[in-house]
Amino acid sequence: MLGFTNLIGISLTLGSTAARLATASAIMGVSVTGVTIATFGPVFSDTEVVSADAFEAGTLDIAASPARAALSLVSMAPGDQITGTLTLSNEGSLQARYAMRLISTEDRFASALKMTVKTGVTNCDDGGFAADGEVLYGPGEAGAIDGIPAFGDPASGPDHGDRLLNPATQETLCINVRLPISSDNSLQNASTTITLEFVAEFARPS
Ligand SMILES: [Ca+2]
Numbered sequence: 092m093l094g095f096t097n098l099i100g101i102s103l104t105l106g107s108t109a110a111r112l113a114t115a116s117a118i119m120g121v122s123v124t125g126v127t128i129a130t131f132g133p134v135f136s137d138t139e140v141v142s143a144d145a146f147e148a149g150t151l152d153i154a155a156s157p158a159r160a161a162l163s164l165v166s167m168a169p170g171d172q173i174t175g176t177l178t179l180s181n182e183g184s185l186q187a188r189y190a191m192r193l194i195s196t197e198d199r200f201a202s203a204l205k206m207t208v209k210t211g212v213t214n215c216d217d218g219g220f221a222a223d224g225e226v227l228y229g230p231g232e233a234g235a236i237d238g239i240p241a242f243g244d245p246a247s248g249p250d251h252g253d254r255l256l257n258p259a260t261q262e263t264l265c266i267n268v269r270l271p272i273s274s275d276n277s278l279q280n281a282s283t284t285i286t287l288e289f290v291a292e293f294a295r296p297s
Contacts, residue, residue, distance in 0.1 A: 152183035153256070153291040170272035176215045179289065180261040188253040189291035190243025191227075195234030200281035203274055204233035207267045208241055215265035224265060227252070233268055234285040245290035255294060 155177060181187050191208070195201035207229035212220060228241035244250035256262055266287075 152181070153187055153189060153289060154180045154182050155289065169270050169274040172217055172220075172267055172269040174215060174217045174220050174265065174267045177264045177266055177287070178261050179256065179264065181256040181258050184258050186258060186294045187256045187291045188243070188249060188294040189256060189289050190245045190250070190253055191241040192238045192245065192288045192290070193232070193234035193241050194238040194286040194288055195236060196284040197281075198235050200278055200283040201234040201285060202232040203271065203278055203281075204283075204285075205230040205269045205271060206233040206241075207231075207269075209265045209267075210262060212263075212265035215263070217267075220265060220267045227254075227264070230269070234283070238288070241287075247292060249294070256291070 179189070193201075193206070207220075208227045209220070209224035210227055212224035213222065214220075231241075232239060240252075243253035254262065
């Protein structure tokens with residue numbers, strides 16, 4: 092038996108300015124100041140010898156694009172939103188399934204931000220986000236220190252919400268983050284870093 096795991100972490104840093112949030116004209120700055128991706132290579136979980144014609148030992152290699160700055164906005168007021176595209180590619184030779192978790196550096200601001208993740212959005216921007224596509228997550232909290240599941244389950248094996256990705260194919264996620272109009276002054280100067288963690292594994296053909 093062969094097992095492969097692949098993990099990608101993408102960090103978005105969101106921060107508010109010192110501007111007041113109480114009025115519609117208040118400005119809140121949200122910017123992506125750093126995106127990092129950490130990839131852990133294929134791992135053989137078992138070294139059992141298999142016959143060469145049973146199947147070939149392939150590779151699992153999930154990559155994310157863009158590698159930096161998936162979302163960016165100079166300033167943001169309560170009620171505003173940011174929308175961006177993230178493309179996951181299966182550059183390996185095996186069908187993969189993947190799950191997504193959201194991990195933040197603090198709880199309060201991350202839970203105030205509402206994130207929605209879709210696939211199949213024709214125009215992935217603020218105006219086109221609601222028009223079509225399939226909701227994979229949200230609207231829900233943008234993250235938590237302990238991590239929250241967005242879709243799927245990183246646990247080994249097929250789970251509800253896991254996404255399948257065939258070799259040499261890609262899936263484009265459209266991510267929308269909204270700062271609710273009801274956000275109050277307690278979020279002034281708040282900042283958080285949200286890591287979008289993708290955990291992929293080899294999906295054995297059925
Ligand atoms: Ca799973």
